[in-house]
Amino acid sequence: MDRNQSRRQIAAMKQSLFDQGLLDEQFIQLEELQDDANPNFVEEIVTLHYRDSSRLISSIDQALKERNPLDFNKLDTLMHQFKGSSSSIGAKKVKAECNLFREYCRAGNAEGCMRSFQQLKKEYAALRKKLEAYFQLARQAGPQETACRSK
Amino acid sequence: MDNGCFSSPRRDFPAGLRVLVVDDDPTWLKILEKMLKKCNYEVTTCCLARHALNLLRERKDGYDIVISDVNMPDMDGFKLLEHVGLEMDLPVIMMSVDGETSRVMKGVQHGACDYLLKPIRMKELRNIWQHVFRKRIHEAKEFESFESFESIHLMRNGSELSDEGNLFAVEDVTSTKKRKDADNKHDDKECMDPSSTKKARVVWSVDLHQKFVKAVNQIGFDKVGPKKILDLMNVPWLTRENVASHLQKYRLYLIRIQKENDRRSSSSGMKHSDFPSKDLGSFGFQNPVNKQQNDVSTDSYNYSDGSLHLPTVENKNHEGDKGTVSQFPIAKKGRPLTGNVADSNIRESSRVGLNQPFAQSEGNHAVFDCSLPTQYSWTEVPHMQLKEEHKSLVQLEDSFNQMPLHGKQHHIQVDQSQSVASISSAPSITEEEVPACIEAKPLFSDFKNDQSSSVNSIGNAVDTFSIQPGSLAMNAQSLEPISTTNSGLKAHGYNNLSCISDVEIYQRNLLLGGGAASAPLDEDLHFQWLQGECYNMNFGLQNIGMSEYYDPGLIAEAPSHLYDSADYSVIDQGLFIA
Numbered sequence: 001m002d003r004n005q006s007r008r009q010i011a012a013m014k015q016s017l018f019d020q021g022l023l024d025e026q027f028i029q030l031e032e033l034q035d036d037a038n039p040n041f042v043e044e045i046v047t048l049h050y051r052d053s054s055r056l057i058s059s060i061d062q063a064l065k066e067r068n069p070l071d072f073n074k075l076d077t078l079m080h081q082f083k084g085s086s087s088s089i090g091a092k093k094v095k096a097e098c099n100l101f102r103e104y105c106r107a108g109n110a111e112g113c114m115r116s117f118q119q120l121k122k123e124y125a126a127l128r129k130k131l132e133a134y135f136q137l138a139r140q141a142g143p144q145e146t147a148c149r150s151k
Numbered sequence: 152m153d154n155g156c157f158s159s160p161r162r163d164f165p166a167g168l169r170v171l172v173v174d175d176d177p178t179w180l181k182i183l184e185k186m187l188k189k190c191n192y193e194v195t196t197c198c199l200a201r202h203a204l205n206l207l208r209e210r211k212d213g214y215d216i217v218i219s220d221v222n223m224p225d226m227d228g229f230k231l232l233e234h235v236g237l238e239m240d241l242p243v244i245m246m247s248v249d250g251e252t253s254r255v256m257k258g259v260q261h262g263a264c265d266y267l268l269k270p271i272r273m274k275e276l277r278n279i280w281q282h283v284f285r286k287r288i289h290e291a292k293e294f295e296s297f298e299s300f301e302s303i304h305l306m307r308n309g310s311e312l313s314d315e316g317n318l319f320a321v322e323d324v325t326s327t328k329k330r331k332d333a334d335n336k337h338d339d340k341e342c343m344d345p346s347s348t349k350k351a352r353v354v355w356s357v358d359l360h361q362k363f364v365k366a367v368n369q370i371g372f373d374k375v376g377p378k379k380i381l382d383l384m385n386v387p388w389l390t391r392e393n394v395a396s397h398l399q400k401y402r403l404y405l406i407r408i409q410k411e412n413d414r415r416s417s418s419s420g421m422k423h424s425d426f427p428s429k430d431l432g433s434f435g436f437q438n439p440v441n442k443q444q445n446d447v448s449t450d451s452y453n454y455s456d457g458s459l460h461l462p463t464v465e466n467k468n469h470e471g472d473k474g475t476v477s478q479f480p481i482a483k484k485g486r487p488l489t490g491n492v493a494d495s496n497i498r499e500s501s502r503v504g505l506n507q508p509f510a511q512s513e514g515n516h517a518v519f520d521c522s523l524p525t526q527y528s529w530t531e532v533p534h535m536q537l538k539e540e541h542k543s544l545v546q547l548e549d550s551f552n553q554m555p556l557h558g559k560q561h562h563i564q565v566d567q568s569q570s571v572a573s574i575s576s577a578p579s580i581t582e583e584e585v586p587a588c589i590e591a592k593p594l595f596s597d598f599k600n601d602q603s604s605s606v607n608s609i610g611n612a613v614d615t616f617s618i619q620p621g622s623l624a625m626n627a628q629s630l631e632p633i634s635t636t637n638s639g640l641k642a643h644g645y646n647n648l649s650c651i652s653d654v655e656i657y658q659r660n661l662l663l664g665g666g667a668a669s670a671p672l673d674e675d676l677h678f679q680w681l682q683g684e685c686y687n688m689n690f691g692l693q694n695i696g697m698s699e700y701y702d703p704g705l706i707a708e709a710p711s712h713l714y715d716s717a718d719y720s721v722i723d724q725g726l727f728i729a
Contacts (some may be wrong), residue, residue, distance in 0.1 A: 029273065088179050
């Protein structure tokens with residue numbers, strides 16, 4: 001019962017993440033890669049992503065602070081990397097924000113960049129929180145629970 | 152691929168495919184590693200481009216394919232792509248989260264065999280083996296096409312051929328094959344001499360080639376030798392053999408260019424002006440040579456050696472060469488002639504070769520821009536020629552080795568033969584000239600003997616390298632190094648062909664990349680080299696504009712191919728100064 005409940009909970013959680021457009025197919029790919037050799041593969045990848053992405057967020061924050069004038073090239077480059085990292089876990093909404101930010105960069109729109117970045121950080125934080133909850137549940141339920149349930 | 156040129160794929164191919172993944176994003180690196188492992192591939196990951204290059208260089212044949220991200224902090228992914236294509240001639244797949252058409256196009260232009268968009272799916276990675284397979288097939292085909300030529304057994308390194316889609320490789324194979332065919336039937340079967348395949352493939356990148364050219368120029372074309380060049384170049388992983396081989400090709404290249412120029416000039420009259428008599432001495436011969444060339448095919452080798460027997464290859468190349476010769480785009484600025492004709496050729500070749508890098512199909516020929524300028528002469532020509540006339544190249548090489556340019560010999564695939572031919576005619580091959588010139592030497596020696604006939608033959612020889620190695624050897628000995636530069640030439644049996652093609656590529660790059668700077672020097676070298684090697688490098692090549700792009704390396708390489716054949720050893724004795 002407990003197990004089933006957990007499984008259902010996990011499933012529901014995951015489904016909502018997809019429904020809300022926070023995650024895309026890539027996440028499923030990661031789950032499919034998870035196997036006996038790497039039973040916690042998805043979580044490891046997500047953790048790696050957090051490390052890389054938080055570093056990039058700080059860099060972008062820093063770059064945005066150096067306002068006179070804004071170095072759009074640098075920002076674009078950093079955001080490009082951030083986008084790459086986000087794509088690795090399938091962070092759909094975050095990726096969309098990345099694109100928006102880069103548009104602003106190319107247009108030389110400082111205001112747009114700032115705003116977009118704020119929004120991006122929000123999305124990023126939201127996803128992170130949800131994923132953490134998800135993994136916690138998954139860990140409790142047991143590895144096979146998450147691994148088998150792709151799609 | 153049954154040629155023995157490259158290690159045959161595993162029985163369970165594509166399982167065990169050795170993939171090198173380069174990406175600065177640690178997350179993706181891990182994901183890709185996992186995905187590739189799931190495909191049963193052997194994965195090596197790397198987060199720095201430089202590190203990746205080191206890995207590749209350390210183990211020349213240690214990887215089958217490279218997957219690299221486009222945006223990396225230490226080196227541009229495209230640059231890495233170029234390096235890998237040129238130096239190792241491995242298929243490279245680019246990837247990026249950015250899928251803009253311009254980027255993808257750039258990737259293809261630089262030689263990527265595929266461009267993947269992140270996020271990458273498993274199924275996309277499952278099929279990457281096709282790029283490896285495709286390359287091998289192409290190489291095999293190239294090789295086979297050479298069979299028809301008497302082939303000088305240039306292709307020592309089967310691996311070179313197999314790996315390099317680029318001309319060099321092909322040339323090598325061809326030449327080897329040719330030689331083998333010509334000499335012994337069984338050689339043919341060998342395809343690439345298995346023993347020779349041991350040689351690590353060296354892809355002469357533009358940078359490397361430029362270093363080479365610089366070194367050659369510094370030393371002085373007539374004094375050049377592999378050892379000296381190697382020392383000057385200061386490239387730790389390069390061996391003397393590599394250099395010698397490259398030098399040979401370069402010489403051939405120069406010869407070819409010269410021939411082309413001569414032809415051009417004779418035909419258009421333009422060229423002649425380019426070459427002051429003093430420079431080329433030989434060029435003046437062009438006209439006659441050219442003619443001879445034509446004739447040569449018929450009388451083929453008047454080598455004193457007599458042993459030269461130009462293999463069958465001839466005519467087809469011959470004709471082609473003639474035509475192509477002009478094609479050699481000696482990119483010299485001043486030489487419109489070559490450029491034009493060559494251009495067309497080049498274009499083709501560039502298509503073939505140049506595009507290779509970009510397309511990464513068949514072997515990156517070098518990352519030349521597809522838009523080769525007509526001036527491209529040097530590089531272009533060889534390239535095309537090589538491609539198209541691999542055979543000729545092989546032949547050339549063979550012929551080179553075997554004898555002083557037999558004019559008839561199929562035109563060495565690329566202009567080389569032509570150039571050789573032309574060269575031969577003009578210069579009085581002085582034996583002493585190029586002892587070192589490895590391949591050229593043999594040709595030269597013969598040449599000397601039959602000055603007149605040799606002219607023809609030389610030209611042919613170049614083309615038809617198919618000259619029996621044996622004969623070459625003879626020449627070599629008799630030749631007595633035509634001093635110039637040949638010291639290094641030793642044909643290491645290394646895929647001269649490929650060298651040539653590579654050289655050409657490099658040339659091209661040089662040309663394109665404004666390598667013209669070295670042109671004059673190159674020319675000198677080239678000529679000197681040619682003269683010495685091929686036929687008494689008396690050419691005043693110095694001034695010959697041809698050299699514009701003679702890729703010293705190219706030439707050097709070529710000769711080496713020639714030597715690949717059995718005679719190589721013989722020749723070595725006589726020729727290798729280094």
